[in-house]
Structures are given as C-alpha cells and as structure tokens.
Amino acid sequence: MAKIGIADTTFARVNMADFALGIIKKNSRHKIERYTVPGIKDIPIACKLLFEKYKCDIIMAFGMAGPKEIDKQCSHEASLGIQIVQLTEKKHILEVFVHMDEAKKENEIYQIAKNRAEKHALNALALLQSKTALTKFAGTGRRQGKEDEGSIKI
Secondary structure (H helix, E strand, O other): OOEEEEEEEOOOOOOHHHHHHHHHHHHOOOEEEEEEEOOHHHHHHHHHHHHHOOOOOEEEEEEEEOOOHHHHHHHHHHHHHHHHHHHHHOOOEEEEEEEHHHOOOHHHHHHHHHHHHHHHHHHHHHHHHOOOOOHHHOOOOOOOOOOOOOOOOO
C-alpha cells in the first residue's frame, strides 16, 4: 500500500484536496498524509517534507493563484520549486493549480477546481499502479479542469 501526500493552502478559495481525497478513498486503500500551508510559495517545502519526513510515494500539490501579475509570478515560483523537489526526490508531484482568471464566475472556478482535483487524483492512482498505466491515453488531449480537447487526426 502506497502513501499519497496532499499539500494544500489556506489561501485557496476552494478546498480542492477534499475532492481528491474523496476519489482516492473511493478507489483505493492507500494511506494519505496531508500538509496544509498558508500560501502557494510554501507548497514546495511541504512537498519536500511529505517525501522525506512522512515517506510519501507521490504527492498532489493544490494551489490557487489570484488574477494579478504578482499572483501569476508567485504561482510560477511555486511551480519551479515543485519541479526542483520532483527532480531531487525522483518522485512525482502532480501540480493541481487553479488560476482565478481561468473563468469569470466563481461557480465556474469551483467546477474547474473540482474537475481538476478529481481527475488528477485518478492520475495519481494510475501513476502508483505503473509507469504505463496512463499510456493508453497518450495523445488523446485529456484535460484536467475542463472538457477534454481530443486527438488531432488528419
């Protein structure tokens, strides 16, 4: 049985981790370790600790960035930090970020957050199965947060 790490923030306006936890609990018996931090730039250290101190096998990192340029910059910096942790730990971190300017209405943001969290929870479970568990979906234009784009066929 694997251990899934959940890193999330108090800054997010939607509790995306709860959506993912529902999917994980419904579809597996993996253990879960949750680490909640204040903001998006705190996520990389939470991920590092989830791997090192709490011995997680994979992590889902949930963050929500505001619509302003500084919010986008902070999100980018957090993303770079997450990439560094992935490379140093040699383990997957699924970055589940939602940007407040992805939609105009709050109910749309909520639906994007829910969809993205649930789909990435399924991705995490697949990655725990094997490195080829998602191969059947390669090139199919799958999206997390909105409708799939589909494959380009000529």
